[in-house]
Amino acid sequence: GFAQLCKGLQGGRGPCCLLLLLSCAKQQSYLLLPCLAAVGFLTVSSVITMSAPFFLGKVIDVIYTNPSEDFTDSLSSLCALLSGIFLCGAAANATRVYLMQTAGQRIVKRLRTTLFSSILKQETAFFDKTRTGELINRLSSDTALLGRSLTENLSDGLRAAAQASVGVGMMFFVSPSLAAFVLSIVPPLAVLAVIYGRYLRKLTKMTQDSLAEATQLAEERIGNIRTVRAFGQEMAEMQKYTNKVDYVLQLAKKEALARAGFFGATGLSGNLIVLSVLYKGGLLMGNAYMTVGELSSFLMYAFWVGISIGGLSSFYSELMKGLGAGGRLWELIERKPQLPFNEGITLGKSTFRGALEFKNVEFAYPTRPEASIFKDFSLSIPAGSVMALVGPSGTGKSTIVSLLLRLYDPISGTITVDGFDIRQLNPLWFRTKIGTVSQEPILFSCSIAENIAYGAEDPSTVTAEEIQKVAEIANAASFIRDFPKGFDTVVGEKGILLSGTFLFYPKKILLLQSEAKILALDAENEYLVQEALDRLMEGRTVLIIAHRLSTIQNADSVAVLGQGKILECGKHEELLANPNGLFRKLMQKQAFLQNSDAFALDVQSGENNLLKENVRENV
Ligand SMILES: Nc1ncnc2c1ncn2[C@@H]1O[C@H](COP(=O)(O)OP(=O)(O)OP(=O)(O)O)[C@@H](O)[C@H]1O
Secondary structure, eight states: OHHHHHHHHHTTOHHHHHHHHHHHHHHOHHHHHHHHHHHHHHHHHHHHHHHHHHHHHHHHHHHHHOOOTTHHHHHHHHHHHHHHHHHHHHHHHHHHHHHHHHHHHHHHHHHHHHHHHHHHTSOHHHHHHSOHHHHHHIIIIIHHHHHHHHTHHHHHHHHHHHHHHHHHHHHHHHOHHHHHHHHHHHHHHHHHHHHHHHHHHHHHHHHHHHHHHHHHHHHHHHHTHHHHHHTTOHHHHHHHHHHHHHHHHHHHHHHHHHHHHHHHHHHHHHHHHHHHHHHHHHHHHHTTSSOHHHHHHHHHHHHHHHHHHHHHHHHHHHHHHHHHHHHHHHHHHTOOOSSOSSOSBOOOTTTOOOOEEEEEEEEEOTTOTTSEEEEEEEEEEOTTOEEEEEOOTTSSHHHHHHHHTTSSOOSEEEEEETTEETTTBOHHHHHHTEEEEOSSOOOOSSBHHHHHHTTSSSGGGOOHHHHHHHHHHTTOHHHHHTSTTGGGOBOOTTTSOOGGGGOOOOOSEEEEOOHHHHHHHTGGGHHHHHHHHHHHHTTSEEEEEOOSHHHHHHSSEEEEEETTEEEEEEOHHHHHHOTTOHHHHHHHHTTOOSSSSSOOOOHHHHHHHHHHHHHHHHO
């Protein structure tokens, strides 16, 4: 609803949408009281501000026309009274500004928390399609823009509108003929200013758009600095960026010229208007139609009206910016995730055993629907067994893990856990039952203890003893204690590649992405890591994307993936016995077999070759 409201307001259906906006504010009771108080203070301060020129005119008249004996007394008491009134006006205005600013900050806080939780609930495909920078922008600047626009800017705008209309009314009250004269010259100038303002806005938008392009280029290149460096493209990228910012500079120069002209012209026309008012007012005064105090009041009102109109135009542009931001924000806040976040059934301890099955699954990534990854893919992993998954690079091994975690849904076919379609299960619950180890090291810049607790079902309840125990199981405790701050060591920007990349709580289902890559992270402690892995896998349903011969040999069964489906599945020896089998060919290719007949395995060199191959593949 709010998104449409913002679009409506931008499309010019102003008044009715403003009413709707106020009714939105009414629903947010935490805003209602400060807003009402602010409107009260706004009225007081505006009334005082707008009566000031009238009374100041009276003071001038007193000075000019009453040189009587008690002149000094009456002048000082009048000034004292006016100072008191002005003080009240200033206090009311300051309170209004304070109330509106704090209300704005509260709106921003609410918007940010709502938006962040809405973003985190979106399905994974959404993040494939949306750039992180864009989301961060929504979260930081769009929220601030909208908050300001709805509070401070709105109250400044109301104040400017009230002052402009009261000012015009008072100008007519003080001198109708002079007011009519001024109003006959201002509107044509205003029309010219509006046309010029539009042209300026168009230029500003072009500058901002080209700056956004340059920033996107910089963001991508810095984010992928390894690729840029690997291809030695630094100089070319510098040139590309320079070209982009050169274009921004050209546009900015054009904009600066236009702005300079605009401000020069407005300054000149303002002075000419004042001069013509003085001229016409001087004539009126000469004919005794006006007093000097009245002319002064009139000038002050004209001055206020000018300032207020300026305020109104910046109010309008700020409002439009805020509404643009609001439209974008609400689209995101109201976006329904395409996969459920926290709905569905949970299985009891006795039902949940961890048997996994894919049946005739067809899948393609939503961002590349034409590139089919699986067609008629079926695979069954009995509860408590270890399945090693092998296959050439890019065949979709990691995708299987993503599907099991329900990061994506298959196009057709089913994935079941203990006979339950995972689409029936609550994804949030289900994921807490799965232990995953990805190739990425621990990522969050908090302490090692906090990172370990992250793997628990409820991190807030994990005790220090439990954390130490988990680290012991992973053979990582002594290694962590060697750090000066032990478990409190802060994991910096991927700085510490913990061998405990798999420091997680033993869950019923384990999905391990490439033990070779994990082990390659910490070759020194390879034996310890392997031992910890074996211990963790015991009695659990494990799917491991395997690259090491020992892992393949120890698994209960091996599945060979290729052409979008499982081509072979069985025990290691059975698969190897098939002379025309893909598994055998794969093993041969990876230099496991020293000659084609004898299974004369040099395990150590075979593993080393495989590891080298993996490293090459990764590079
Ligand atoms: N988020 C994604 N969006 C679109 N395509 C993707 C995405 N992730 C992976 N792919 C593509 O899907 C295919 C399978 O990728 P996947 O990572 O599952 O293969 P893999 O067998 O695990 O490869 P590797 O052994 O190299 O890690 C690849 O062609 C890859 O480019």
